Amino acid sequence: MDLYLxxxxxxxxxxxxxxxGGVVGLxxxxxxxxxxxxxxxxxxxxxxxxxxxxxxxxxxxxxASVSGVFTHMxxxxxxxRMGAVLTAxxxxxxxxxxxxxxxFQALGQIDTMIGILYVLMLGGIGMLMAKESIQALVALKTGxxxxxxxxxxxxLVAALPMRWRFYRSGLYISPLAPLLLGMATGILTxxxxxxxxxxxxxxxxxxxxxxxxxxxxxxxxxxxxVTMATTMxxxxxxxxxxxxxxxxxxxxxVTGAQIGTRISMTVRPEYLRxxxxxxxxxxxxxxxxxxxxxxxxxxxxxxx
Amino acid sequence: MNRRARRLLLAPALLLLSAADQPILVPDVSQREVxxxxxxxxxxxxxxxxxxxxxxxxxxxxxxILVVLKGPDQSITMREKQKVAGIWINxxxxxxxxxxxxxxxxSSRPIEQVVDQRTxxxxxxxxxxxxxxxxxxxxxxxxxxxxxxxIDLRERAGLYVERAGTVEITEGVLYRARLPLSARVIVxxxxxxxxxxxxxxxxxxxxxxxxxxxxGFEQFMAVAAEEWPFLYGLAAIxxxxxxxxxxxxxxxxx
Numbered sequence: 232m233d234l235y236l237x238x239x240x241x242x243x244x245x246x247x248x249x250x251x252g253g254v255v256g257l258x259x260x261x262x263x264x265x266x267x268x269x270x271x272x273x274x275x276x277x278x279x280x281x282x283x284x285x286x287x288x289x290x291x292x293x294x295a296s297v298s299g300v301f302t303h304m305x306x307x308x309x310x311x312r313m314g315a316v317l318t319a320x321x322x323x324x325x326x327x328x329x330x331x332x333x334x335f336q337a338l339g340q341i342d343t344m345i346g347i348l349y350v351l352m353l354g355g356i357g358m359l360m361a362k363e364s365i366q367a368l369v370a371l372k373t374g375x376x377x378x379x380x381x382x383x384x385x386x387l388v389a390a391l392p393m394r395w396r397f398y399r400s401g402l403y404i405s406p407l408a409p410l411l412l413g414m415a416t417g418i419l420t421x422x423x424x425x426x427x428x429x430x431x432x433x434x435x436x437x438x439x440x441x442x443x444x445x446x447x448x449x450x451x452x453x454x455x456x457v458t459m460a461t462t463m464x465x466x467x468x469x470x471x472x473x474x475x476x477x478x479x480x481x482x483x484x485v486t487g488a489q490i491g492t493r494i495s496m497t498v499r500p501e502y503l504r505x506x507x508x509x510x511x512x513x514x515x516x517x518x519x520x521x522x523x524x525x526x527x528x529x530x531x532x533x534x535x
Numbered sequence: 536m537n538r539r540a541r542r543l544l545l546a547p548a549l550l551l552l553s554a555a556d557q558p559i560l561v562p563d564v565s566q567r568e569v570x571x572x573x574x575x576x577x578x579x580x581x582x583x584x585x586x587x588x589x590x591x592x593x594x595x596x597x598x599x600i601l602v603v604l605k606g607p608d609q610s611i612t613m614r615e616k617q618k619v620a621g622i623w624i625n626x627x628x629x630x631x632x633x634x635x636x637x638x639x640x641x642s643s644r645p646i647e648q649v650v651d652q653r654t655x656x657x658x659x660x661x662x663x664x665x666x667x668x669x670x671x672x673x674x675x676x677x678x679x680x681x682x683x684x685x686i687d688l689r690e691r692a693g694l695y696v697e698r699a700g701t702v703e704i705t706e707g708v709l710y711r712a713r714l715p716l717s718a719r720v721i722v723x724x725x726x727x728x729x730x731x732x733x734x735x736x737x738x739x740x741x742x743x744x745x746x747x748x749x750x751g752f753e754q755f756m757a758v759a760a761e762e763w764p765f766l767y768g769l770a771a772i773x774x775x776x777x778x779x780x781x782x783x784x785x786x787x788x789x
Contacts, residue, residue: 233574233576234573234574235571235572235573235574235575235576235718235753237749237752237753237754237756237757237760238756238757238760240719240721241718241719242574242575242576242718290771290772290774290775291775293772293775293776293779294774294775294776294778294779294782295779296779297775297776297779297780297783298779298780298782298783298784298786301780301783302783339612339614339625339628340624340625342625343622343623343624343625346622347622458775459772459775459776462768462771462772462775463765463768463769463771463772464768465768466760466764466765466767466768466771467764467765467768470760470761470764472760472767472768472771473760474756474760474767474770474771474774475756477771477774477775478774478778481774481775481778481779482778485778485779485781485782485783486782488779488782489782489783489785489786492786522622522623523621523622523623524623525618525623526616526623528616528688529615529616529684530613530614530615530616530681530684530685530687530688531613531614531616531625532611532612532613532634532685532688532689533611533612533613533614534609534610534611534636535609535610535611535612
């Protein structure tokens, strides 16, 4: 079933895009991540222009995180204050991202930049996740419990001036720390079309030292609002949001997300995490090879 | 019948009288307007017409027909990837002021048998002969490399097409050629040029205009994204939030 994308200016097989959204949604439901890290590369691989892919993937992440935010709000596992600070940082980051996007576009290096960022980000986080989930699995098999990590924020965070109380997170720290963290993820959201849950969740746990219960809900809260802001910024600046493409992705991903959530309740979280780590490392490796191998297209054309 | 219409009807007759010793072409296309709709996966255009010889006398040696379908010109920047420090990045660039966004050509015989290099260059017959007007300071060997890269890229995207030997000429007077329009064509004004070639010389030429535009919903979306970006962005956000919420609400019922 072929469908013409009015902004991307080409026709795609609607069922392929829906299926793609479905797979990403399934993963995002299973692992509690937005899944943007898979959508953008897959869309580019399918032949959608990179800018349109990144711009439209952001709105898919919005759709995938909405129902999660509602659920966590109802359970009271969202630190709204922390989320608001992170979101404020995220929006600032997205604005910075716009400038970076334009700068690298003018230099002609935006594709390389996106590739390198993906490899560094996914490779680093994937390694971290793999190490940790293997440790958890070993602990599970041998029956030995891991010594609970002392929950403490990083010394650098403690050094920042001005302190706020974040009750739900159990923290008394400077709001500058989450603000900067939000900014970093906002830049990534704008450049890569990813939600940033990958960076946020570990950073909130290990850098800020937040309580585990409120981490996922709060990061979803931030992702929801930052992807909304990013979609708007793409609409205003790059004008590359394709509503038909977003619609197709959303149909697949919101359905997949619900199924994924069901699956996640029946599988041990340790196995889920090692699976996610494997997928993340696989994508990173594929992107790294893509940078090193001779590309299919030596030439690219940019219309002014 | 008003005056204007009468004059239009008279025009071909006048032409016949004024150039009595030269043949003329009466071309047409199957579609004057191509509309891009939701199911657009490209189109086939039929270019056809008649060769009218003075007094109906056909030359002994059969003439050749060349048709060229050209899309709006674009100003483009081309980048070439090179391996730098182990990774492939964009290194060299070249800028061209007038690269046609679409170019398709069909001829009754292979182009090199129909016209010589010079004539082909003058009339831009064939993708190799496109005049891209480079606007950057590259060496000519470099420019040739970039031009070859552009042609290769666009040929594979179906944007540059050459169909030698596909123009059918019936009884020496009626011709027809079929040219494919890729789904990746941009909207705008296209021209379909027809050349009548005799002994390597262009003896008659005629042009028909074709408009390609998005229609209905596709047109609306493209205009909305361009003209009302804020509302368009809001719509995208509302769509995402609405669908995400609806899916959650439905799933809770089961």
